Amino acid sequence: MTGFGSIQIDNDDHSVSVEVKTLNSKFLDITIRLPRQFNDRELEIRNLISQKIVRGKVTMNVDFEPKGELAPKAHFNKQLFSQYYNQLEELANEVGGSHESLVRIAIQQPEVVESASPEVSEKQWEVLADCCSKAIDSCDRFRSNEGINLEEVLVNGVKEIKKLKEQIAQIDSQRVDQIKSRITNNLEETIGRDRIDENRFEQELIYYLEKLDISEELVRLDSHIEYFLEVIGNGESNGKKLGFIAQELGREINTIGSKSNFAPMQRFVVEMKDELEKIKEQTLNVL
DSSP states (O other): OOEEEEEEEEOSSEEEEEEEEEEOOSSEEEEEEOOGGGGGGHHHHHHHHHHHOOSEEEEEEEEEEEOGGGSOEEEEOHHHHHHHHHHHHHHHHHHTOOOTTHHHHHHTSTTSEEEEOOOOOHHHHHHHHHHHHHHHHHHHHHHHHHHHHHHHHHHHHHHHHHHHHHHHHHHHHHHHHHHHHHHHHHHHHHHOGGGOOHHHHHHHHHHHHHHTOOHHHHHHHHHHHHHHHHHHTSOSOOHHHHHHHHHHHHHHHHHHHHHHOOHHHHHHHHHHHHHHHHHHHHHTTOO
16 A cells, blocks of 8 residues: 655754655565664664554665764775876876866765764664654554545445446346347247247246346345455455455356346446456555
């Protein structure tokens, strides 16, 4: 499920910024970008995330800048700087180029500037851990709000399928009458009314209509719909279960479609399939 949370702290001792973003994923996939001095604390931060977020692609970006006496001091490798500068100067003389930017270019070369990273104090770690925890909580609240909206979408989608199912049930008798009429007319046109064995015809017609009967599918579809609403309303982590129920809904809808043999009913089936695809897509966002 998508989510976002952030927190910033800026005082005399340090400047801290933590951002947490989540995207939908079947598993928990965590990526953390930490300042170098906190690399040994990555496992602890991962544990903080996994305690709150069960599933999803999680990206955390952390910036931590000590201030004052705690700020890292920059040191310059003068020998290496001189070597870079002399080489750049020689190149500039060969091509008749300007010397104005040589200092800036030389100082940007690898390992010219050496930053001394002081050891992280326990207090600094406590500050960072607290910021990470608050950012995760903020992201979790965002996801919870998204979940409320998602529940409404899923419930409305299933209820729409239920309405379409009821409309199918209402026109089922019309479908049966049309099938009977079509078969009878075809037989009369082909072999004539007088040559039809009424008893045999009734037996064959009943057998054919039984094969096209959808009453059991409608009952099972209704049962799956009620179960879906029951599961989504119990407040537990049931994303996979909802996905399985959606598959069962799809089986019943497909069977109704294959048996319907009636254009008005097929239209309702298409609409149910459309709603079901939306439901399946959204259940991937449910934990």
